Amino acid sequence: MDVVGDMAQALIDGGIVFWALVVLGVFIGLAVGVLPGLTFVMGVLLILPFTYSMDPGQALVLMIAVYVAGTYGGALTAILLNIPGEPNDVPLTRDGHLMARRGRAAEALGWAALAALFGGLVGWLALVFFSQAFASLALRFGSAEYFAIVLLGLTSVLALSSDSTVKSLIALFAGMLLATVGVDDIYGAVRYDFGTDTLRDGINYLAILVGVYALTEALTRFAERFGGKAGQQPANVRTTMPGLSAIRSRAGSFGRGMATGAFVSAGPGVGSTVGSFVAYGVEKQFGKHKDELGKGSPSGIIAPQAASTASVSGALIHLLVLGIPGSGASAVLLGVFQINNINPGPTIFTQQEELLATIFVGLLVALFVMFVMGVLAAKPMIRLLRMPEVYIAAFIVVFAYVGAFALRQSMSDVFIMTAFGVLGFFMVRAGYPLAPLVLGAILGPLAERYFQTTMIRNANDWTVFFTRPLSAALLAIAFAVFLLLAYRAIRDSRVARAAREQAVASQWQ
């Protein structure tokens, strides 16, 4: 594949429609990033119905533009208003907002814009130049290796969750069990249909995604009567770019953030939020300016923002090379591939070269458009916060309805989406995380397919998972992650016990 030539051709072939889609996607991404309650996963999901009439390249360019800009849009409100538009913007609030409070808002916005651009570009380079090599390696993978990768993804979801491990585990298994409904694609058996056509067709994971990410949020915000602090407006919104010497002095923060984002998010089940938090932690531990962190340091903006944007490429590598989505947004992208009868995986690099070139050039152009629009359009973006949230919530429900209906032009998916929206509301109230439920529903069927295929091919000899070196290595990593989980649970239990004893002792004093 002649990457540069193919990308140039894709750019020429795309014409004005390509540019219009990128600008529209970046605008939507920035808007959903700015508006609290609207996440970029939701943004990608809500534009899904618009993509059904597009060709796959156009649809993917639009969605990737939303995805990448969504990782940056929330930085504007995080810095100016101390409102993280997205979960991955939380680490930016400490230093970014402190800088803003001290009259350095323009400088903080400049660092965020630059970090998003650099992080995205390094991630893009990794995507374009390493993914083909990774794909060549992946061609040697059999179903045993794929099963091990999916298992690693499932355990990573638990390990990286900040919620209770047991609750995450329950949500994950529930998602996996729900995904078994419908016709089993190995044996052709109908499972758990209870005599209804709705269930015989299976539960489409996109209907679950739309329900728990979009409808749940709209219901929750309505039930909270749209309370919160989203109406404030900053006095002045301006962006100032740092000078070259200032950039040089923060080169380490850029490097660590970009490396952390690209590396961490390449793991299955890891999204930009984890990348952002890990990058902030790494900066605090090893950064040259680590003592400044938490006191209004540009490094506290650079590292998490660079990691967030770099994570998009990490997720795309995983999706394109292995065909396994590691995050909510990449699961929606997988849905676009599947709707167009394209199976992402190592062979896509030889069978869909034009599509890949369109994706690569789309991401690159989206990064630059995001940078320009982020700098120039920060003020109008912040003004979006003036819009009463109830209007946004109402239209989310309308979009969610069409998003689910258009999956199979069927009311069944709308009912399923609504049921999961309501279920998600109660799960959130009970402290259950939604991400493991969704990833369980996505990765569960893949795990079953690869496991059953391996067992059938090897006459039920389960030792094949351990005799194939790569499969054994991946399973060993998954086991190590599992041990880490157990260690964390025991450590937390000890800390809790010690704290309780201290609390009880203090009552007697």
Place this chain on the structure above:
Amino acid sequence: MPRQVIPGRTAERRTLPSQDPRAEPVDVDAPQDGHVEVHEPDRSRSAVLGEVIPEFLILAGTVYLFFKAGDFSSRQQPGQLGPAFWPRLVAVGLGVALVVRIVQVFREHNLPVVRVASEFDDIEDDDVEVNWRSAAIAMGLALGYVVATMFLGYMFATMTFLGAFIWAGGQRKWVTPVVAVVGGLVMTYVFVGVVYVSVPTGVGVFDTATVAVYRLLGIQ
């Protein structure tokens, strides 16, 4: 990063010093990272039962699904694992996790609730009280919207839903009906006329009226 909901969190909250003597606060406004928070527990039996009833119900459902898997018929060859193997494996995992959770709740319900504070808690802790009446209204409207589309058709149901949702959400202004009608028309034009999603047109008079509006909008 979402926080775990802490039972009894409305009760008195105390903060104990960190076990790491080197830890220093970095910002006067920031919560101190690594500090341990202890919450008084909610000791009432009804609260404990209320917390585990959903888990018990899901556990019962899981046990049912485990045995129901025995009814699957397929073209399975002798010696193969069959279509019931995977759902049963997952059901066992879910069942075990639910039992652990139930035991956890019963064991810990009368102990102080402990969590380690994060320095981002003040930013993440944006919990707003849920009004259950509003929650019921929102769910009713969402479900009613889905049912209404089958009878009124997508366009009229969307107009009705938008108006009702925005009105019930507190925007009781003259602009609300305008947003509802214009929003319904725009959504219909975009999804039916541009994206070609064949949303329901309703029954009887609503079907006739929807088709008439489609013609006016130039939708074929």
